[in-house]
Each structure stands twice: as C-alpha cells, then as structure tokens.
Amino acid sequence: MLRSETPDRAAKYRVNTVSALFAQIEAVPRLGELLALTSGLVWAVSVILFRVIGRTVHPLALNLFKNIFAGWLVILTMTAWGLPLLPKLHAADYGLFLLSGIIGIGISDTLFLKSLNILGASRTAIVDCLYSPFVIGLSFLFLAESMTASQIFGVILIISAVLTVTRNGGDERQTRRNLVFGVVLGALAMLTVAAGIVMVKPALARVPFLWAVLFRLLGGAGSLGIFLSFHPRRRTILAPLFQMKNWKALVPASFFGGYLSLIFWMGGMKLAFASVAAALNQLNTIFIVILAAVFLKEKVTAVRVVAIAVAFIGAYLASHPF
Numbered sequence: 096m097l098r099s100e101t102p103d104r105a106a107k108y109r110v111n112t113v114s115a116l117f118a119q120i121e122a123v124p125r126l127g128e129l130l131a132l133t134s135g136l137v138w139a140v141s142v143i144l145f146r147v148i149g150r151t152v153h154p155l156a157l158n159l160f161k162n163i164f165a166g167w168l169v170i171l172t173m174t175a176w177g178l179p180l181l182p183k184l185h186a187a188d189y190g191l192f193l194l195s196g197i198i199g200i201g202i203s204d205t206l207f208l209k210s211l212n213i214l215g216a217s218r219t220a221i222v223d224c225l226y227s228p229f230v231i232g233l234s235f236l237f238l239a240e241s242m243t244a245s246q247i248f249g250v251i252l253i254i255s256a257v258l259t260v261t262r263n264g265g266d267e268r269q270t271r272r273n274l275v276f277g278v279v280l281g282a283l284a285m286l287t288v289a290a291g292i293v294m295v296k297p298a299l300a301r302v303p304f305l306w307a308v309l310f311r312l313l314g315g316a317g318s319l320g321i322f323l324s325f326h327p328r329r330r331t332i333l334a335p336l337f338q339m340k341n342w343k344a345l346v347p348a349s350f351f352g353g354y355l356s357l358i359f360w361m362g363g364m365k366l367a368f369a370s371v372a373a374a375l376n377q378l379n380t381i382f383i384v385i386l387a388a389v390f391l392k393e394k395v396t397a398v399r400v401v402a403i404a405v406a407f408i409g410a411y412l413a414s415h416p417f
Contacts, residue, residue: 130363131363147344155332161349164353199292220403224253233290
C-alpha cells in the first residue's frame with residue numbers, strides 16, 4: 096500500500112514545488128510587461144521566418160505544422176517540470192481554451208500567414224497594429240476595462256496608418272485590389288487573435304499557465320486537422336511538409352512563432368492588463384520593419400515610414416489613457 100502511494104505523493108510534491116516556483120516567478124515586479132515586450136521581439140523574428148517559408152508552404156500546412164511542433168515542445172516542457180497534462184479543472188475551462196485555440200490560432204494564424212504572403216513583412220507590421228485597438232475594444236466590452244478619449248484617438252491613428260497600406264507605393268507586383276484583400280485578411284487575423292485571448296483573459300488567473308498554452312495549441316491544430324481532412328487539395332497542400340529542405344525554416348519558425356512567442360505573449364496577458372500587454376506587443380512593428388529591411392531586402396519607403404510612425408504613436412496612445 097505504501098509503495099503504491101509513494102509515486103502519487105512524489106508527483107504531488109513535484110507539482111506543488113513547481114507551482115510554488117511559478118508563483119515566485121509571477122511575483123517579480125513588471126514581469127508581465129517584460130514578457131509582453133519580449134514577445135514582440137520574438138514574434139518579429141518569427142514573421143521573417145514565416146515570410147521565407149511561406150513562399151513554398153501553404154498557410155494551412157504551415158499553421159498545422161507550427162501548432163503540432165509547438166504543442167509537442169509544450170508537452171515535453173510540462174513533462175520535464177512534472178506538471179499534469181490533464182489537471183482537475185471544470186469541463187468549461189477545457190472547452191473555453193480549445194475554442195480560444197480554434198479562433199485565436201487555427202483561424203487567426205492561417206489568415207495572418209496568407210496576409211503576410213500578400214503584403215510582405217513590413218506592410219503586415221502596420222496592419223498588425225490593429226491588434227491593440229481590437230484588444231482594447233473587446234476588453235472594454237467584455238472585461239470592463241476603461242476606454243478614454245486618448246485611446247479612441249490612438250485607434251483612429253492606427254486605422255489611418257493601415258489605410259495607407261492599400262497604396263501601391265510603386266510596387267508593380269501588387270495591384271490595389273490584391274493589397275486591399277491582404278489588408279482585410281490581416282485585419283480579420285487581428286480581430287480573431289484578439290477575441291481568442293480576451294475570451295480567456297479572466298480564466299488565465301485560475302488555470303495552470305502551460306496547460307493553457309497547450310490546449311490553445313491543441314484547439315488550433317485539431318481544427319486545422321479536421322478542416323484539411325475534408326479539403327479537396329489536402330495532398331497538394333501538405334506535400335511540402337514532407338520535403339526535408341523546408342524544415343530548415345519550418346522548425347525555427349515554429350519554435351519562435353509557435354512556442355516561445357506564445358508562451359511570452361500569454362504570460363504578458365496573464366500578468367499585465369490586457370490593454371497594456373497589447374501595446375507592448377505592438378513594438379513588434381518596429382522590429383519587423385528593421386528585420387524585413389535587413390534580411391528580406393524589403394523597401395522602406397517614406398510613405399511606409401510615416402505609416403509605421405503614425406501606427407506606433409496610435410498604439411502608444413491607445414495603451415496610455417489620459
């Protein structure tokens with residue numbers, strides 16, 4: 096009897112020890128803001144990698160691979176820490192985080208990757224600024240977070256900056272119609288990612304953090320797997336995933352974009368106000384433009400610089416109400 100109880104006691108001791116450690120880490124001052132800022136930098140690196148691999152891998156396949164790869168990394172992380180993969184939680188929590196993953200990862204990331212392929216990294220960075228007003232607006236509606244005149248003005252600035260993205264800017268490879276389509280896809284991606292995180296914001300305080308990350312990834316991967324199983328072109332879409340030459344960019348893109356950035360991003364959302372974390376995430380706009388110019392040789396035109404500056408100012412105003 097004692098032998099059978101010993102493993103259970105040891106497991107409970109490990110879980111309690113890890114929980115206590117996480118509690119101490121979460122008590123670090125301004126940790127949420129630091130995680131949100133770091134998430135922006137990591138996501139910028141991910142966007143560059145997604146842009147490269149997106150030239151040969153379909154957005155549906157790329158998103159599926161990213162979620163499965165990141166999901167396994169989270170499982171390995173939880174196993175190494177001795178954390179339970181299926182903690183005792185209400186069934187509603189399981190359903191909520193799966194739904195959040197379907198909306199905020201399965202749908203949103205696919206739309207984002209398609210938009211990235213159309214617009215390029217630097218234009219996408221400007222559209223990404225819609226993330227802040229969407230989070231702020233949804234937080235105002237559903238989380239009772241306040242919204243001031245300065246925030247509304249910031250949202251207006253962001254929208255005006257996004258509208259400039261639809262200008263051709265001398266890029267003969269893109270038609271205005273195509274640019275508008277890319278912007279619409281990007282805007283929908285930001286709306287769904289904002290909805291996916293705001294809907295679980297209150298629950299993040301009561302559920303294990305890594306479990307929350309895992310089940311959102313499962314929701315995203317599961318929904319994509321089901322969708323692709325009925326897709327008439329599923330073989331063609333998935334074929335590039337089995338070409339090892341594509342893994343040189345697939346693996347690092349999934350590590351940064353599906354594992355690290357998601358953990359940092361959700362950590363920032365958990366420990367900071369949603370509106371503040373969203374604005375700090377928005378620093379990825381600057382990071383993406385710099386990296387796109389250096390590694391992708393994307394042109395940094397005067398119009399684009401002004402749009403980026405306006406969008407960034409708008410994101411700052413939206414997150415610093417006065």
